[in-house]
Amino acid sequence: xxxxxxxxxxxxxxxxxxxxxxxxxxxxxxxxxxxxxxxxxxxxxxxxxxxxxxxxxxxxxxxxxxxxxxxxxxxxxxxxxxxxxxxxxxxxxxxxxxxxxxxxxxxxxx
Amino acid sequence: xxxxxxxxxxxxxxxxxxxxxxxxxxxxxxxxxxxxxxxxxxxxxxxxxxxxxxxxxxxxxxxxxxxxxxxxxxxxxxxxxxxxxxxxxxxxxxxxxxxxxxxxxxxxxxxxx
Numbered sequence: 001x002x003x004x005x006x007x008x009x010x011x012x013x014x015x016x017x018x019x020x021x022x023x024x025x026x027x028x029x030x031x032x033x034x035x036x037x038x039x040x041x042x043x044x045x046x047x048x049x050x051x052x053x054x055x056x057x058x059x060x061x062x063x064x065x066x067x068x069x070x071x072x073x074x075x076x077x078x079x080x081x082x083x084x085x086x087x088x089x090x091x092x093x094x095x096x097x098x099x100x101x102x103x104x105x106x107x108x109x110x
Numbered sequence: 111x112x113x114x115x116x117x118x119x120x121x122x123x124x125x126x127x128x129x130x131x132x133x134x135x136x137x138x139x140x141x142x143x144x145x146x147x148x149x150x151x152x153x154x155x156x157x158x159x160x161x162x163x164x165x166x167x168x169x170x171x172x173x174x175x176x177x178x179x180x181x182x183x184x185x186x187x188x189x190x191x192x193x194x195x196x197x198x199x200x201x202x203x204x205x206x207x208x209x210x211x212x213x214x215x216x217x218x219x220x221x222x223x
Contacts, residue, residue, distance in 0.1 A: 032210075034211055041198075041219075042216075042217075043200055043214035043215060043216055043217050044154070044200075044214050045214070046211050046212075046213070049211065087153075087154075091210075095142065095161050095206070095207065097142075097144055097156055097159050097212075098204075098211075098212055100153060100154045100156075101153070102152070102153030103153060
C-alpha cells in the first residue's frame, strides 16, 4: 500500500462549483499534514497546513480524520485559476522528508 | 525572508555527458535540503536529502549523486547522463528538525538526448 494515496482525477468542474478531494495515508504515526498546489510545469507551492481541528483559508477548507487516516480539501466557488494539481503531503517523524502524494488534477471550466 | 535559487532553468544535454545542478538558499541557517525529480505527468520522486553539511541521504539507487559543500548550497551531479535522467529537477528547503513545510525552487527542466 502506498504511504499517501490520492485519486489522480482529473476532476472537471464548472466555475462556481464546490469540489472536494480526499487523500488517505497509511502510517498512523504521521504527525503533520499539508496541501500543496502545483501548476503545470511549475514548482509545488504550499497551499495550507491541515490542523486536527480543521482549518479554513478563504474558499479552501482542510480537514483531518485521524481515526480513518484521511485528509480532505474542499474548494468552494471554484475559479478558473484554481485549475492545478493538488498534492497531499504527510510528515512522519524525526528529521525525515515529507511524503508527497502523486496529486489530484483539477480543471475548472468556464 | 528566505529565497531559494536553482539554475539553470532549462538544460539539454547529450547522453553520456556530465551534469551539475546547483541550488542555494538565502535567509536561513541550517536548513534541511532536498532534491526531487518529476518525470512528465508523474509525481515527485525524492532523490536526496541533507540535514547538514556533508550529510547526504539517498532515497533511491541511481545514476546521480548529491553534495552539500556549504550550509546553504546543494549540488546534484552525474558523471554520465542516461536518457532516463530527463525530467524536472526540483530543489527544496525546510527548517531543520522535521514537521515543517518544504519550499521549492523554480526547478530545472533537463532533457537528455
